[in-house]
Amino acid sequence: MNTVIETVGLKRSYWGFDAVRGIDFTVARGELFALLGTNGAGKTSTLELLEGQATPTGGTVRVLGHDPFRDRASVRHRMGVMLQEGGFPPELTVLETVRMWAGCTTGARPVDEALALTNLSDRRAVRVKQLSGGERRRLDLSLALLGRPEVLFLDEPTTGLDAQSRQDTWELIRELKQQGTTVLLTTHYLEEAEQLADRLAIMHKGLIATTGRVADVVAERPSRISFQLPQDRFVGELPPLASMGVVRHTSESGTVRLETNDLQRTATELLTWAQRTGVALHALDARSASLEEAFMEIAKGLDNEETR
Ligand SMILES: Nc1ncnc2c1ncn2[C@@H]1O[C@H](COP(=O)(O)OP(=O)(O)OP(=O)(O)O)[C@@H](O)[C@H]1O
Numbered sequence: 001m002n003t004v005i006e007t008v009g010l011k012r013s014y015w016g017f018d019a020v021r022g023i024d025f026t027v028a029r030g031e032l033f034a035l036l037g038t039n040g041a042g043k044t045s046t047l048e049l050l051e052g053q054a055t056p057t058g059g060t061v062r063v064l065g066h067d068p069f070r071d072r073a074s075v076r077h078r079m080g081v082m083l084q085e086g087g088f089p090p091e092l093t094v095l096e097t098v099r100m101w102a103g104c105t106t107g108a109r110p111v112d113e114a115l116a117l118t119n120l121s122d123r124r125a126v127r128v129k130q131l132s133g134g135e136r137r138r139l140d141l142s143l144a145l146l147g148r149p150e151v152l153f154l155d156e157p158t159t160g161l162d163a164q165s166r167q168d169t170w171e172l173i174r175e176l177k178q179q180g181t182t183v184l185l186t187t188h189y190l191e192e193a194e195q196l197a198d199r200l201a202i203m204h205k206g207l208i209a210t211t212g213r214v215a216d217v218v219a220e221r222p223s224r225i226s227f228q229l230p231q232d233r234f235v236g237e238l239p240p241l242a243s244m245g246v247v248r249h250t251s252e253s254g255t256v257r258l259e260t261n262d263l264q265r266t267a268t269e270l271l272t273w274a275q276r277t278g279v280a281l282h283a284l285d286a287r288s289a290s291l292e293e294a295f296m297e298i299a300k301g302l303d304n305e306e307t308r
Pocket residue numbers: 014017019037038039040041042043044045046
């Protein structure tokens with residue numbers, strides 16, 4: 001079986017409020033799928049349905065071929081779940097917490113191995129209440145990995161981590177993926193999705209606004225070129241912008257911004273024109289769209305549609 005996670009028309013409502021309004025996606029074995037979205041988009045609500053913590057208001061969800069809520073016993077031991085808030089007893093030490101968890105986990109890794117995976121070995125004697133926010137996230141991750149899960153659900157796994165710990169966690173997630181683990185993660189760090197995800201979905205107000213490989217989601221957005229013209233030059237002196245592949249432009253206080261779906265062509269034509277006419281383009285900057293721009297545009301575009 002190649003599809004590990006499948007949702008069809010998935011919905012979740014809270015007392016009449018529709019938090020997830022019918023979403024469809026699949027995740028194949030060994031894939032890392034990132035669920036991105038604005039605050040309150042419905043990511044955690046979706047994740048909880050996948051983890052079998054709640055039952056959908058509508059539609060279906062399958063994990064490893066099972067309904068994770070109704071067939072919980074068949075599927076729970078094959079999943080690793082890292083919630084946003086672990087909620088561990090604050091008085092227990094790190095070691096006691098992992099041991100306690102290992103006692104409830106079928107086929108648990110050795111405790112030392114679980115601690116080493118997330119660089120917590122030297123914090124084993126520290127009480128949970130004395131851990132930093134980042135260390136607590138790493139403890140959450142250790143516990144999610146205890147049962148060598150086939151499917152890993154990570155809800156904002158690197159929130160609160162410093163730059164080094166975030167890099168270490170990314171490396172660990174890459175290793176797990178290489179070993180064949182299927183991963184679904186939510187994150188607010190777009191760079192995290194760019195670094196790790198095979199595919200992603202951007203959610204907004206309970207719906208999936210766009211989905212695909214990172215490169216494809218980004219490729220749907222225009223690239224940008226900006227530069228400053230000398231004071232005695234005007235944007236009207238450029239060749240016709242449409243003929244250079246420009247789809248939108250602005251010009252303000254001498255700074256020209258062009259948007260294009262064909263960066264190479266527009267940049268070449270611009271530089272050829274500058275060379276031919278002897279115009280120096282100051283502060284010249286040309287760049288492809290980033291995932292961040294794609295994200296902002298999607299969120300802004302959907303809000304505008306709703307207020308129309
Ligand atoms: N138990 C609940 N009862 C009522 N409303 C809820 C409940 N849980 C979540 N919601 C609402 O459902 C919507 C989606 O919430 P959810 O936590 O799934 O979003 P999210 O995408 O994970 O957000 P964030 O990025 O801020 O964590 C929000 O408007 C939230 O207020």
